[in-house]
Amino acid sequence: MRHRFFFVLKKLLRMALLLLGVSIVTFTLMCASPLDPLATNVGQVALGSMSPEQVEKLEAYWGVNTPPVERYLGWLGSVLQGDFGTSLLYRQPVLAIIGERLGNSIWVLAFAWVFSGLLGMALGVLAGVFRGRLPDRCIRGYCLLISSTPAFWLALLLLLIFSVWLGWLPIGLSVPIGVESSAVSLMDRLRHAILPALTLSITGVANIAMHTREKMVDVLESDAILFAKARGESLPSIVWRHGLRGVALPAITLQFASISEIIGGSVLVEQVFSYPGLGQAAVTAGLGSDLPLLLGITVITAAIVFAGNLAADLLYGVVDPKIRRGAARE
Amino acid sequence: MEPILQIQHVSIDFTQYTGRKGLKKQRLQVIRDLSLTICPGQVVAVVGASGSGKSLLAHGILHILPYNSHMEGEILYDGVPLTETRAKQLRGQEIVLIPQGVTYLDPLMKVGPQIRKGRNDAAARAASREALARYGLAPETEELYPFELSGGMARRVLIATAVVEHPRLVIADEPTPGLDMTSARRILSHLREIADEGAGILLITHDLEQALAVADRVVVFYAGETIEEAAVTDFSELSKLRHPFTKALWRAMPQHGFQPISGAQPYPGTVEKGCPFVDSCVDCVDKCRLVENIPLREVRGGWVRCLQAERPSRRESTTPGEEALP
Numbered sequence: 071m072r073h074r075f076f077f078v079l080k081k082l083l084r085m086a087l088l089l090l091g092v093s094i095v096t097f098t099l100m101c102a103s104p105l106d107p108l109a110t111n112v113g114q115v116a117l118g119s120m121s122p123e124q125v126e127k128l129e130a131y132w133g134v135n136t137p138p139v140e141r142y143l144g145w146l147g148s149v150l151q152g153d154f155g156t157s158l159l160y161r162q163p164v165l166a167i168i169g170e171r172l173g174n175s176i177w178v179l180a181f182a183w184v185f186s187g188l189l190g191m192a193l194g195v196l197a198g199v200f201r202g203r204l205p206d207r208c209i210r211g212y213c214l215l216i217s218s219t220p221a222f223w224l225a226l227l228l229l230l231i232f233s234v235w236l237g238w239l240p241i242g243l244s245v246p247i248g249v250e251s252s253a254v255s256l257m258d259r260l261r262h263a264i265l266p267a268l269t270l271s272i273t274g275v276a277n278i279a280m281h282t283r284e285k286m287v288d289v290l291e292s293d294a295i296l297f298a299k300a301r302g303e304s305l306p307s308i309v310w311r312h313g314l315r316g317v318a319l320p321a322i323t324l325q326f327a328s329i330s331e332i333i334g335g336s337v338l339v340e341q342v343f344s345y346p347g348l349g350q351a352a353v354t355a356g357l358g359s360d361l362p363l364l365l366g367i368t369v370i371t372a373a374i375v376f377a378g379n380l381a382a383d384l385l386y387g388v389v390d391p392k393i394r395r396g397a398a399r400e
Numbered sequence: 401m402e403p404i405l406q407i408q409h410v411s412i413d414f415t416q417y418t419g420r421k422g423l424k425k426q427r428l429q430v431i432r433d434l435s436l437t438i439c440p441g442q443v444v445a446v447v448g449a450s451g452s453g454k455s456l457l458a459h460g461i462l463h464i465l466p467y468n469s470h471m472e473g474e475i476l477y478d479g480v481p482l483t484e485t486r487a488k489q490l491r492g493q494e495i496v497l498i499p500q501g502v503t504y505l506d507p508l509m510k511v512g513p514q515i516r517k518g519r520n521d522a523a524a525r526a527a528s529r530e531a532l533a534r535y536g537l538a539p540e541t542e543e544l545y546p547f548e549l550s551g552g553m554a555r556r557v558l559i560a561t562a563v564v565e566h567p568r569l570v571i572a573d574e575p576t577p578g579l580d581m582t583s584a585r586r587i588l589s590h591l592r593e594i595a596d597e598g599a600g601i602l603l604i605t606h607d608l609e610q611a612l613a614v615a616d617r618v619v620v621f622y623a624g625e626t627i628e629e630a631a632v633t634d635f636s637e638l639s640k641l642r643h644p645f646t647k648a649l650w651r652a653m654p655q656h657g658f659q660p661i662s663g664a665q666p667y668p669g670t671v672e673k674g675c676p677f678v679d680s681c682v683d684c685v686d687k688c689r690l691v692e693n694i695p696l697r698e699v700r701g702g703w704v705r706c707l708q709a710e711r712p713s714r715r716e717s718t719t720p721g722e723e724a725l726p
């Protein structure tokens with residue numbers, strides 16, 4: 071138990087360092103960005119017609135003249151007190167925006183995460199069992215094709231097929247246009263989430279399936295499987311009893327590691343579907359020089375990804391008998 | 401007695417891709433023209449150098465050879481050809497394998513469920529506990545994972561997986577490496593015990609001494625070929641042995657002078673014609689290099705693959721003590 075406690079403590083310390091690093095890199099990149107916040111957000115023409123006092127006020131609002139180090143330390147200081155600041159574009163607390171956007175995205179992300187995990191694992195196991203035969207070739211072909219397809223292009227393709235040609239699903243956004251928010255049903259929200267979630271799932275499957283297949287092949291070539299065969303176990307029994315056990319551990323790592331890919335993918339996919347989620351907010355914040363919002367989003371998504379990996383590490387300790395019993399004996 | 405297993409002229413070869421780019425397809429014969437017979441209650445040992453393809457014999461009998469290999473010849477079980485379908489039905493029930501080591505157990509499954517092969521009824525539980533108890537393993541062993549077993553325990557668990565099925569034929573593939581002499585002897589005595597209960601045992605090993613300690617008959621393997629089949633009693637005297645390699649093995653034993661065998665054993669499949677032992681043999685004649693397939697012949701109640709087997713060896717007149725001197 072002591073062992074487990076120190077493990078978590080060490081991980082949390084590492085997470086704090088990681089988040090600090092991520093925020094510094096994001097901040098530096100934003101400072102190095104050639105975008106002029108005033109020209110982008112106010113417009114060249116409007117700026118030209120303003121009095122110098124007005125321009126000065128705007129510059130102060132966007133923090134143009136504050137030295138970067140001072141700006142960063144100011145941000146860090148208030149974050150440590152739990153205040154992520156106010157978005158310059160939305161004029162709302164950053165945490166409120168992230169909360170709302172994450173609320174929109176979470177279902178898309180969760181669906182894509184679970185679906186790509188389950189389907190990827192099933193396809194991977196199938197391909198591994200039928201290695202070199204037709205099912206394996208089809209699955210591998212699909213995975214290689216999908217891996218080399220950009221997610222946004224796939225999103226456009228799905229949009230064309232299901233929304234434009236077939237007209238089954240809405241073209242974009244997370245709720246119907248022109249409907250009061252109180253009148254939006256759960257069905258409406260689901261219908262709008264299907265395409266973004268599907269795109270993320272389809273691209274996520276390939277990676278998981280290929281890794282699972284590789285692991286399954288390794289397991290099936292092991293001495294233990296040969297012995298199981300020699301003991302008269304049938305192929306379904308071998309796959310069910312030994313194969314799945316063998317791929318379960320790497321599957322946990324893969325599944326939690328894929329959180330980062332799904333969040334990363336959502337940035338592009340939400341953009342294509344104009345889906346008002348976290349990914350889209352990140353793009354808006356980046357292009358609009360909204361420093362507090364962008365820093366907030368990066369730090370929080372990094373924390374989510376890290377938490378995912380931490381969960382995988384902890385689950386390993388529960389699932390893998392070598393770690394579980396080894397730690398218990400200490 | 402009716403033999404339980406007859407292996408007649410079995411050859412096993414592999415398809416391999418060799419050459420600088422790995423594009424040259426080559427058939428590599430690892431076991432060539434192997435024959436042996438096992439009767440119920442008998443322990444037959446196949447003795448050969450490590451890496452000489454002995455394990456493949458075990459896999460061949462059970463029809464679990466890798467996909468790129470091919471087996472020829474005939475295997476009779478209970479007098480009836482052991483086809484793939486029949487092997488599938490019998491393996492794990494009448495025919496069992498005792499593998500080399502703990503890696504043959506599923507590393508993520510407890511010992512108990514592995515012995516029971518997924519059955520969980522009272523009878524299966526009782527049987528697995530009985531099998532463990534027979535080898536001095538407590539019932540708690542069932543709750544251990546393979547990585548928690550010591551080397552000797554793992555070996556006994558593997559034997560328990562075999563006896564739990566009440567087999568008629570046991571194939572023990574190197575059941576003792578890595579064990580000290582006492583533990584190894586104990587494992588071998590367990591095998592002898594199973595044989596005495598009426599099962600036939602095929603013991604595959606690289607250790608002639610261990611083979612002699614437990615077996616009834618010994619098959620000597622050289623470069624993938626059976627070169628001699630002899631009763632254990634033949635090893636009591638040098639003159640009773642037939643093949644020059646077997647004799648050299650005999651002389652290499654500590655109690656018989658500890659003389660090393662000169663030369664290296666050729667890899668299986670690299671000898672195209674003639675006797676594979678020809679470069680290290682003291683008795684060879686020109687003919688030994690030229691004859692395409694030297695037949696396995698019956699000589700003095702055993703079998704030998706040597707053209708000179710009836711002739712007394714040139715070295716047999718000298719005593720081991722004199723030979724040791726340069």
